Amino acid sequence: MEPCPKSRFVHTRRLALGIMMALISAGIGPLRSPGHAAAATTTVLAQMTGTATMETFPCILGGGCPAGFAADAVVTVSGVDVVGGVYTAIWPDPTPGFTVVQDFNAGFLAEDGCLPLIPLSPTGNAGGSFTLHDGLVVDSASGVMHHATITGGFGWIRAGLTVVVSTWATTLSVGSSTIASGGVLEGQGGGTFAPLNGPGTCTGPQTNQTALIAGVELLPV
DSSP states (O other), X not given: OOOOOOOEEOOOOSOSOGGGHHHHHTTOOOEEOTTOOOOXXXXXXXXXXXXXXXXXXXXXXXXXXXXXXXXXXEEXXXXXXXXXXXXXXXXXXXXXXXXXSOOEEEEEEEEEEOOTTOOSOOEEEEEXXXXXXXXXXXXXXXXXXXXXXXXXXXXXXXXXXXXXXXXXXXXXXXXXXXXXXXXXXXXXXXXXXXXXXXXXXXXXXXXXXXXXXXEEEOEEO
């Protein structure tokens, strides 16, 4: 299953950080396609820290500006596969010779808000897709498999220097074979947004803005 295209803002649910509640009540959330309600996830652990790179920050253009996020993720998921077997998948793959760095990669469009007399953009939204690659799957039907991949939708909402990351519409696969689809790694998690250069301001945007996104722990929704 390919990640669905973005089409509109929807309200995110059950945010762990109180600072986001004002954004939610105002109708601001990650860019997500309609018709993709979050499925029950079997995530045991999903933590990530990495660097976001934004073509322009803040981006006040309608439709957003290109951006990306590369992170080291620690993930364990388990559930029922497409043929009724039971699987567990983990990242990074602990097998010698199979471990990779920055196993989580996302590409998306980011858009930011500006207010008069406030130099730093107070809010932001992002939406796109992600790939978590090179994991290990142990499946009761297919055995042990390397190079497992989860793909799906990716987005965030930002309030100042805090972000809440969301994932949805996820599929677990190895090569061209689908292991599980829907609810594989779907959730939300808050973290910090710490600019590494600039930062750009509403009166002086920064090109190639980078920011450390740290402490994100996805929780099922």
